Amino acid sequence: MAIREIQTGLENPILRKRSEEVKEITPEIKRLIRDMYDTLHLDGIGLASPQVGENLRIVLVTTDPETKKAKTHTMINPVITFFSEETEISEEGCLSLPKFFANISRSREVIVQFKNEKWKTQIIKLNRLNARIVQHEIDHLDGILFADKAGK
Numbered sequence: 505m506a507i508r509e510i511q512t513g514l515e516n517p518i519l520r521k522r523s524e525e526v527k528e529i530t531p532e533i534k535r536l537i538r539d540m541y542d543t544l545h546l547d548g549i550g551l552a553s554p555q556v557g558e559n560l561r562i563v564l565v566t567t568d569p570e571t572k573k574a575k576t577h578t579m580i581n582p583v584i585t586f587f588s589e590e591t592e593i594s595e596e597g598c599l600s601l602p603k604f605f606a607n608i609s610r611s612r613e614v615i616v617q618f619k620n621e622k623w624k625t626q627i628i629k630l631n632r633l634n635a636r637i638v639q640h641e642i643d644h645l646d647g648i649l650f651a652d653k654a655g656k
């Protein structure tokens with residue numbers, strides 16, 4: 505188990521930088537992903553690599569959290585290829601902004617394309633809470649925090 509310290513704060517430069525694409529799976533990338541799992545599973549349903557101090561385009565997303573179907577996906581270089589026009593407003597929080605919660609509008613359905621840990625391309629459609637988590641986490645890779653979208 506290696507739990508990484510969570511980067512926090514609206515002005516934290518690591519959280520505000522655009523993260524770099526991953527070029528290949530190396531032992532360092534594998535270790536980072538393992539550490540991210542250990543860190544996420546303490547508390548949380550999504551985690552982006554900059555939150556543990558690495559500006560790389562990797563996110564973990566737990567779909568259907570707190571159900572029997574719960575599954576954590578490793579998404580490397582994720583890209584949302586479809587955002588539904590239909591949006592939904594719901595409350596969000598973030599491990600990097602402790603004790604801050606706000607209602608945020610997000611697309612109700614998205615299609616996301618990414619590489620998994622075996623470097624295989626995956627394309628999945630997500631909706632509702634699952635779509636929200638992936639949109640929130642991919643924003644982290646572009647230096648965007650959900651607080652930026654509050655009240656919009």
Ligand SMILES: [Zn+2]
Pocket residue numbers: 597598599600640641644
């Ligand atoms: Zn977050």
